[in-house]
Amino acid sequence: MLRRFWKPVAATALFVGTPTYLYYRHYSKQRANTIEIPVRLRGEDGKPVISTRTFPVLSQSAVDERLREHAKQESLRRGGTKWCINTASVAANDPIEDAHAHAVVARDPDDPLAPGEWLFFTVMDGHAGPHTSRLLSKTLINAVVFELSNLINDTKKLTGFWRATGQTSDTISLAIQKAFAKLDEELISAPLKLLAANVDKEALKSRQIPDLSQHPLALQVMLPAVSGSCALMAVFDTAKQDLYVACSGDSRAVAGVWEEDENGNGSWRVEVLSEDQTGRNPMEHKRIQSEHPPDEAEDVIARGRVLGGLEPTRAFGDARYKWPREVQDALNTAFLVGNNKPLRPPPTCFKTPPYVTATPVVTHRVLPFTESTSDSAQPKSSTPRFIVLATDGLWDRLTSEEAVALVGGALQGLTGTVSKSELCALAPTSSGRSQLSRDDDHVHSDSWSFGDDNLGVHLIRNAFGGGDQHAVRRLMSIPYPHARRYRDDTTVTVVVWKGDEDGTEEVPNQQAVMDSEPPSNTNDRSNVKAKL
Numbered sequence: 295m296l297r298r299f300w301k302p303v304a305a306t307a308l309f310v311g312t313p314t315y316l317y318y319r320h321y322s323k324q325r326a327n328t329i330e331i332p333v334r335l336r337g338e339d340g341k342p343v344i345s346t347r348t349f350p351v352l353s354q355s356a357v358d359e360r361l362r363e364h365a366k367q368e369s370l371r372r373g374g375t376k377w378c379i380n381t382a383s384v385a386a387n388d389p390i391e392d393a394h395a396h397a398v399v400a401r402d403p404d405d406p407l408a409p410g411e412w413l414f415f416t417v418m419d420g421h422a423g424p425h426t427s428r429l430l431s432k433t434l435i436n437a438v439v440f441e442l443s444n445l446i447n448d449t450k451k452l453t454g455f456w457r458a459t460g461q462t463s464d465t466i467s468l469a470i471q472k473a474f475a476k477l478d479e480e481l482i483s484a485p486l487k488l489l490a491a492n493v494d495k496e497a498l499k500s501r502q503i504p505d506l507s508q509h510p511l512a513l514q515v516m517l518p519a520v521s522g523s524c525a526l527m528a529v530f531d532t533a534k535q536d537l538y539v540a541c542s543g544d545s546r547a548v549a550g551v552w553e554e555d556e557n558g559n560g561s562w563r564v565e566v567l568s569e570d571q572t573g574r575n576p577m578e579h580k581r582i583q584s585e586h587p588p589d590e591a592e593d594v595i596a597r598g599r600v601l602g603g604l605e606p607t608r609a610f611g612d613a614r615y616k617w618p619r620e621v622q623d624a625l626n627t628a629f630l631v632g633n634n635k636p637l638r639p640p641p642t643c644f645k646t647p648p649y650v651t652a653t654p655v656v657t658h659r660v661l662p663f664t665e666s667t668s669d670s671a672q673p674k675s676s677t678p679r680f681i682v683l684a685t686d687g688l689w690d691r692l693t694s695e696e697a698v699a700l701v702g703g704a705l706q707g708l709t710g711t712v713s714k715s716e717l718c719a720l721a722p723t724s725s726g727r728s729q730l731s732r733d734d735d736h737v738h739s740d741s742w743s744f745g746d747d748n749l750g751v752h753l754i755r756n757a758f759g760g761g762d763q764h765a766v767r768r769l770m771s772i773p774y775p776h777a778r779r780y781r782d783d784t785t786v787t788v789v790v791w792k793g794d795e796d797g798t799e800e801v802p803n804q805q806a807v808m809d810s811e812p813p814s815n816t817n818d819r820s821n822v823k824a825k826l
Contacts, residue, residue, distance in 0.1 A: 327350060327351050328348050328349065328350055328351060329348070329349050329350075329351055329768050329771055329772065330346050330347070330348050330349075331346070331347055331349070331772060331776060331779075331780075332344050332345070332346060332347075333345050333346070333347045333776060347776070349771055349772065349773060350771065351764075351767050351768055351771045352767055352770055352771045353767075354763060354767060357766060357767050357770045357771075360384065360770060361382070361384060361746075361751050361754060361755055361770070362382075362746075362748065362751055364382065364383045364384075365380075365381065365382040365383075365748040365750060365751045366379075366380075366381050366382075366748075367379065367380050367381075367747070367748055370398065370413075371794050372398070372411050372413075372532055373409075373410065373411070373532050374793060374794050375532070375791050375792070375793065375794055376791065376792055376793070376794040377413065377789060377790070377791050378789070378790040378791070379396060379415075379787065379788075379789055380748050380749040380750045380751075380786075380787065380788040380789075380790070381394055381396075381748075381750050381785075381786070381787045381788075382748055382750030382751045382753075382754055382785070382786050383750075383783070383784065383785040383786075384687075384754050384770075384783070384784050385774075385783055386687070386774065386777040386778045386780075386781050386782055386783050386784075387424075387774060387775075387777075387778060387783055388774040388775075389424050390424065390783050390785075391419070391420035391421060391423065391424045391427055391523075391783050392417065392418060392419055392420060392427060392685050392687070392783040392784070392785035393417075393418040393420065393424070393427040393428055393430065393431035393523075393785070394415075394416060394417045394418065394431065394785050394787055395414075395415075395416050395431045395432075395434070395435055396413070396414055396415045396416065396435075396787070397413075397414045397435050397439075398411055398412070398413050398414075399411060399412045399414070399439055401446075401533060402446070404450065405446055405449075405450070405533075406449055406450065406460070406461070407461060407533040407534060408533065409533070410531065410532045410533025410534075411530075411532050411533075412439075412442070412529060412530065412531055412532075413529070413530040413532070413789075414435045414438065414439075414527065414528070414529055414530075415527065415528045415530075415681075415683055415787050415789055416430070416431070416434055416435060416525060416526065416527045416528075416683075417525075417526050417545055417683045417684060417685055417785050417786075417787055418430045418431060418434070418523045418524065418525050418526075418545075418685075418785075419523060419524040419525075419526075419543060419544070419545050419685035419686060419687075419783070419785070420521060420522065420523040420524075420783075421521065421522050421523065421524075421604075421606075421609075422520070422521040422522055422612075423517060423521035424521070425517035425518040425521045425611075426481070426518045426519075426521045426522050426523035426610050426611035427523040428518075429481065429518045430477075430523055430525055430610060433477060434473075434474075434477060434525060434527065435527075437473040437474070437476065437477040438469070438470055438473040438474075438527065438529070440473065441469040441470070441472050441473040441476075442466065442469050442470075442473075444469070445460075445461065445465055445466065445469045446461065448460065449461055461534075463536065463538075463658040466529075466531070466536075466538060466658075467538060467656040467658060470527070470529065470538060470540045470654065470656050471540070471653055471654055471656055474525070474540065474542060474610075474652050474653055474654050475651075475652060475653045477610070477652070478610045478611070478651075478652035481518055481519055481610060481611060482519055482611070482613055482616055482617070484515040484518075484519065485515045485516050485519055485613075485625050485628075485629060486621070486625070488506070488509070488511055488512075488515050488629075489503075489506065489624065489625065489628050489629075492504065492506055492509065501624075503624050503627040503628050504628060505627075505628065505631075505632050506628045506629055506632075507628070507629055507630070507631065507632025507633045508632065509629070512628075512629040512633065513629070513633060513635075515629075516625065516629045516630060518611055519611055519613040520611065520612075520613050520614060520630075520637060521611050521612075522604070522606075522609045522610060522611035522612035522650075523543075523609060523610045523611055524542055524543020524544055524545050524606050524608070524609050524610075524685070524686075525540075525541075525542045525543060525545070525609075525610060525652070525654070526539070526540070526541050526542075526543070526545035526546070526547055526568060526683050526685075527539070527540045527541075527654075528547055528567075528681055528683055528789070534660075535660060535661055536658065536659070536660055536661070537549075537567075537658070537659045537660075537661045537681075538656055538657070538658050539567040539568050539656065539657045539659075540654035540655070540656045541568035541569065541571065541608075541654050541655050541656075541657075542571070542606075542608040542609060542610065542651075542652050542653070542654040542655075543571055543606040543608050543609050544570045544571060544572050544605065544606050544686045544689075545568070545683065545684065545685045545686060545689075546566070546568050546570060546683075546684060546686070546689050546694070547566075547567040547568045547681060547682065547683045548564065548565065548566050548567060548681070548682045548694045548697055548698060549564075549565040549567055549659075549661075549680065549681045549682075549698075550562045550563070550564065550565075550679050550680050550681075550682075550698040550701055550702050551563040551564075551565055551679065551726065552679050552702075553724070561722040561723055561724045562679075562698050562699065562702040562721060562722065562723045562724070563723070563724045563725075563726045564694050564695050564698045564723050564724070564725055564726050565659075565726040566694050566726070567657055567659070567681070568655070568657065569655065570686075570689075571606055571607050571608045571655065572598060572599075572605050572606055572607060573595040573596075573597075573598040573599050573600060573605065573607060574598040575607070578607040578608075579595050581607075582594045582595060582600070582607060582649065583595070586645075586646050586649075587645075587646060590643070590645060590646065593643040594649060595607075596643075600615060600649050600650060601615070601640075601641040601643055601644060601649060602641060602643070603615075603641055604650065606650075607650060607651075608650065608651055608652060608653065608654065608655075609650055609652060610652045612650050614637065614638065614640050615640070615644075615647060615648060615649045615650040616647055616648035616649070616650060617647065618647055619640060619644065622637060622639075622640060625637070679702075679705065679790060679791070679792065680701055680702075680705070680749075680788055680789060680790040680791070681788070681789050682697050682698070682701060682753070682786065682787075682788050683786070683787045683788075683789075684697075684753070684784070684785065684786040684787070685782070685783065685784060685785045685786075686782060687757075687781060687782035687783050687784030687785070688753060688754065688757050688784050688786055690781075690782060691757040691758070691781070692753065692756065692757045695723050695725070696756075697753060698723050699717055699718070699721045699722075699723050700717075700721075700742060700752065700753060700756055701749055701752070701753065701788060701790075702721040702723070703717055703720060703721035703742075703744060704744055704746075704749060704752055705790065706720070706721060708720060708721070708744045709744050709745060710744060710745065711741050711742070711743060711744075711761040712741060712742050712743075712744055712761070713740060713741045713742075713761075714740060714741060714742065717742055739759050739760040739761055739762040739765060740761070740762075741760055741761030741762070742756050742760045742761055743755055743756055743760050743761045743763075743766075749786075749788035749790070750786035750787065750788055753786050753788070754784050754786060757784065758770065758781065769781060
């Protein structure tokens with residue numbers, strides 16, 4: 295009886311179950327190869343509606359190609375130190391709004407501190423367009439070199455004791471700050487100078503603003519002023535073994551410092567070299583309040599943003615937060631309206647500009663560039679190994695401790711997929727100077743990926759999902775303009791230095807260009823410059 299009952303049941307199960315299973319496999323495979331995201335659209339009545347869009351998931355090889363497309367590695371040998379420079383950029387915007395640059399400048403032979411070099415590394419995080427960051431990639435290092443040159447020339451005029459003390463950490467920090475501020479002033483005032491050169495005084499008195507929208511320089515001077523960019527710069531002075539970090543905005547610099555005891559046990563000390571300058575930073579909030587009348591105290595920072603709009607409190611450009619209303623109206627009429635690019639009006643609580651400054655906070659560290667050891671039983675001196683400079687696209691998804699552990703683990707030779715708990719043991723970290731926490735979308739993967747030779751690519755891959763390859767593929771598959779809701783433009787420079795074992799010294803041609811034709815959307819400017 296049971297046999298007779300089992301046969302029809304089995305037949306039914308085979309007839310119904312097989313198509314169901316095949317459908318399930320097909321549907322699951324299809325879902326694994328696509329990603330669905332909500333998209334805000336305009337309905338027929340003009341009101342916003344939410345719709346679902348489906349996009350194909352990129353193959354692993356396609357993702358690898360995109361991550362490495364604008365990556366670059368270079369090495370330099372200077373004064374017994376080998377410098378390895380890793381850069382990488384991945385866009386969320388089109389075109390990318392980030393930029394980066396680096397340069398090496400030799401000290402002049404008659405400099406009191408010669409011989410030696412200055413090494414400059416910068417990353418720029420643009421917003422409201424790429425125009426400001428692109429301009430900074432071409433001009434910011436030059437501006438700092440100019441101010442340092444003035445300082446050094448003044449030092450040469452000194453004699454005796456004063457000649458040896460002219461270049462102090464304070465005077466160099468002030469020169470860097472002055473360079474940032476003067477460059478931003480030039481950038482902001484360029485449209486005003488162009489207007490003044492093309493209108494007579496009588497027209498200005500009667501408020502007759504000409505249409506200069508077709509002037510060949512109209513957009514060239516206006517767009518870098520009204521868009522904006524954060525800027526982060528690291529300056530290595532090999533003559534004095536000093537490191538300066540200048541930060542305007544919310545990009546961040548972090549150093550990994552290897553500390554080892556007499557038993558050979560060590561850890562990577564996390565040294566945060568800059569502070570995120572946003573409305574969420576209590577010090578920045580207090581500073582901006584102190585610069586404006588008491589009746590604006592509740593409005594200068596709203597929802598963690600300047601006047602409720604701009605997140606960074608320090609930035610180049612962003613003229614909407616710097617020009618008075620009447621200046622904004624005049625320049626908008628003269629240069630933008632005729633180009634169908636009208637300037638957005640300032641925030642409603644806009645009263646006493648400027649609300650944003652490009653003057654950076656400069657920090658200084660005395661750092662040995664070659665490893666020092668001791669014959670005693672005391673621990674070795676703390677020896678810096680690397681510095682990470684990155685735009686906030688990285689820090690939105692990785693902590694400073696994670697970034698140091700990831701680079702440290704790569705330098706130690708880790709490969710493959712490593713769980714987060716394993717990395718804590720294999721590349722332990724300790725806290726040096728801490729930073730404000732970021733309330734952002736950090737990586738939720740349980741593992742990290744080790745396999746990229748370029749340390750910038752290595753950090754970006756792990757920020758986007760780490761050992762969870764499918765998560766990385768899904769995130770990288772979201773196209774512009776939707777990608778910006780899930781990730782930001784991300785640019786990373788990792789500089790690693792160590793004692794040069796073979797001692798070979800590279801003497802550059804003073805006019806040589808290390809990267810004369812960078813990819814246009816990475817905005818990379820890398821030069822060996824003339825002596826300073």
